[in-house]
Amino acid sequence: xxxxSKTLLLxxxxxxxxxxxxxxxxxxxxxxxxxxxxxVDGPVRLALLTDLHCCYYGEGQRxxxxxxxxxxxxxxxxxxxxxxxxxxxxxxxxxxxxxxxxEQWPVYYVTGNHEFWSGRVDEIKAELRQCGAVIxxxxxxxxxxxGQTIQICGVDDPNVxxxxxxxxxxxVTAALEEDVFSVLLTHxxxxxxxxxxxxxxxxxxxxxxxxxxxxxxLINGLIAPNQGIFPQYAGGEYDLEGTTLIVSRGLARxxxxxxxxxxxxxxxxxxxx
Ligand SMILES: [Fe+2]
Numbered sequence: 001x002x003x004x005s006k007t008l009l010l011x012x013x014x015x016x017x018x019x020x021x022x023x024x025x026x027x028x029x030x031x032x033x034x035x036x037x038x039x040v041d042g043p044v045r046l047a048l049l050t051d052l053h054c055c056y057y058g059e060g061q062r063x064x065x066x067x068x069x070x071x072x073x074x075x076x077x078x079x080x081x082x083x084x085x086x087x088x089x090x091x092x093x094x095x096x097x098x099x100x101x102x103e104q105w106p107v108y109y110v111t112g113n114h115e116f117w118s119g120r121v122d123e124i125k126a127e128l129r130q131c132g133a134v135i136x137x138x139x140x141x142x143x144x145x146x147g148q149t150i151q152i153c154g155v156d157d158p159n160v161x162x163x164x165x166x167x168x169x170x171x172v173t174a175a176l177e178e179d180v181f182s183v184l185l186t187h188x189x190x191x192x193x194x195x196x197x198x199x200x201x202x203x204x205x206x207x208x209x210x211x212x213x214x215x216x217x218l219i220n221g222l223i224a225p226n227q228g229i230f231p232q233y234a235g236g237e238y239d240l241e242g243t244t245l246i247v248s249r250g251l252a253r254x255x256x257x258x259x260x261x262x263x264x265x266x267x268x269x270x271x272x273x
Contacts, residue, residue, distance in 0.1 A: 022262075023261045023262045024259055024260075024261060025264065026253050026259070026260045026263070026264050026265050027264055027265070028063060028064065028067055028264065028265045028266075028267060029264040029265065029266055029267070030067065030071060030266075030267050030268075030269060031248075031266055031267070031269070032071075032268075032269040032270075032271065033237055033246055033268065033269070033270045033271070034270075034271045034273060035201075035202060035244055035270060035271070035272050035273070037181050037201060037272060037273075039179060039180060039181040039201065040148055040181050040272045040273060041147075041148060042146065042147065042148060043146065043271050043272065043273045044074050044075075044145050044146045044150060044271070044272040044273075045071065045072060045073045045074050045146070045269060045270070045272075046073060046074070046075055046076075046077055046183070046204075046269070046270040046272070047068050047073035047075070047076045047077070047105075047267065047268070047269055048077050048079065048204050048206075048246070048248050048267075048268040048270060049064075049068070049076065049078050049079075049082070049097075049101075049248075049251060049267065049268075050078065050079040050081065050082075050112075050187075050204075050206025050207075050248045050250045050251065050268075051080070051081040051082075051112065051206045051209060051248075051250030051251055051252045052064075052081070052082045052083075052093075052094055052097060052250075052251045052252065053081055053082075053083075053084040053089060053251075053252040053255035053256075054082075054083060054084045054089035054090055054091055054093045054094045054255065055089070055093070055251060055252050055253050055254055055255055055265075056093060056253075056254065057093075057097075060096065060100070061093060061096055061097045061100065064097060064251065064267070065097070065100050065101070067267050068101065069104070071267070071269045073105060073269065074105070074145035074146040075106045075107070075108070075143060075145045075152075076101050076105045076106070076107045076108070077107075077108045077109075077183070077185050077204060078107065078108065078109040078133065079110055079112070079186065079187055079204055079205055079206045079207075079248070080109075080110050080111050080112025080113070080114075080115065080157055080186075080187030080206060080207065081112030081113065081114045081115065081187065081206065081207065081250070081252070082094045082097075082098065082109065082112070082115070082128070083114065083115050083118065083128075084114050084118075084255050085114045085115075085117035085118040085119075086255070089255050091124075091127075095127055095128070095131055098128055098132070099131040099132060101132075101133075102131055102132025102133055103132065106134070106143060106145070107132060107133040107134065108133065108134050108136055108141065108143075108152050108154060108185060109128055109133040109134065109135050109136065109154070109185075110135075110136050110137070110154040110155060110156060110157070110185045110186060110187060111124075111125070111137070111156045111157045111159075111160075111187065112157050112187040112206070112207060113157045113158075113159050113187065113207070113225075115157070116157055116159035116160070117159070125137075135154075136152065136153065136154020136155070136185060137154070137155070137156050137160075137168065138154075138156065138167065138168025138169075138171045138172060139153070139154060139171075139172065140152065140153035140154070140175045140176075140182075141153075142177070142180065148181075148272075149180055150180065150181045150182070150183060150272070151175075151176065151177055151180045151181065151182040151183065152182075152183050152185060153172035153175065153176070153182060153183065153184045153185065153200070154172070154184070154185040154186070155168040155169055155172060155184070155185075155186050156168060157187045157188065158188060158191070166194075169194060169198075172184065173198045173199065173200075176198075176199050176200070181201050181202075181272060182199070182200050182201050182202070183200070183202045183203075183204060184198075184202070185204050186203060186204070186205050187205060187206060187207050188205060188207050188226065189205035189206070189207055189208055189227075189233035189234075189245065189247040190207075190208075190224075190226045190227045190231075190233055192233065192238070192240055192245065195240055195243060195245065196240040196241050197241060198243070199243075200243050201243065201244065202243070202244050202245075202246065202270070202272075203240070203243055203245045203246070204246050204248070204268075204270070205233075205245065205246070205247050205248070206247065206248050206250045207224070207225060207226070207247075207250075208221065208224035208225070208227060208233060208234045208247060208249070208250075209224065209249060209250050209252060209256065209260070209263075210224075210234050210235040210249030210250065210260070210263040210266070211223060211224045211230075211231050211234035211235070212224070212256070212258055212260060212261070212263060213258075213260070213261040213262070213263065214234075214261065214262040214263045215262060216262055220234050220235065221234025221235065221263075233245070233247050234247065234249070235247050235248065235249040235263075246268065246270060248266055248268040249263055249264075249265075249266040250265070250266060251265050251266065251267070252265070253265055
């Protein structure tokens with residue numbers, strides 16, 4: 001091989017390695033969304049944490065807790081899969097995270113599929129309640145934060161049973177207060193048809209893990225549970241005929257054996273203004 005070809009091959013190899021290395025960097029990242037609404041009179045900041053799956057964020061989960069604190073949220077919402085069903089993932093990490101969050105902010109939680117798959121969903125709910133989280137299972141709460149009242153509604157993961165899930169959705173829809181900004185907290189992003197036209201201002205979801213592998217600007221996720229290949233709702237902001245859906249790519253890393261690619265772990269901040 002000529003010297004020039006060898007140099008080109010080497011340069012190409014180095015460039016490819018750098019691209020792969022950069023893609024595998026799953027450092028915690030903050031993504032902020034702003035939602036403007038006539039129902040809110042000044043900024044209210046929500047921190048959305050989802051799909052933690054008991055993953056490690058340093059001693060005492062400090063990295064994650066510090067990242068949340070740096071964003072100065074008014075309240076924290078957890079949209080499921082905070083606890084993992086695999087026993088290799090230590091549940092204490094999830095509990096310690098929620099307990100520390102609840103010491104500083106109001107915390108609202110809904111289940112994900114993994115809490116149900118653990119076979120101990122009621123026990124997990126009780127533990128999280130003990131940690132200070134408000135568990136929403138087909139319920140809504142009027143919350144005062146930053147001097148504003150907003151309505152936080154929440155439904156369990158559909159693993160609760162399809163009929164029970166639909167009933168929970170109907171209950172929170174019926175409880176919507178006119179002229180109060182409403183948030184539906186749910187695990188599943190793919191149930192868009194169920195969320196559309198109900199009058200929620202904002203729907204917050206997780207579950208898709210960003211489609212695990214991404215190529216920013218080209219592919220917004222390769223595969224996601226319940227959506228399959230090239231998932232439409234892998235992560236980002238979507239308009240559901242007047243309702244905004246925000247899907248977080250979540251906080252999981254080592255709970256999933258396939259590494260994330262151009263898909264850093266995500267803390268989502270939503271500023272209502
Ligand atoms: Fe999930």
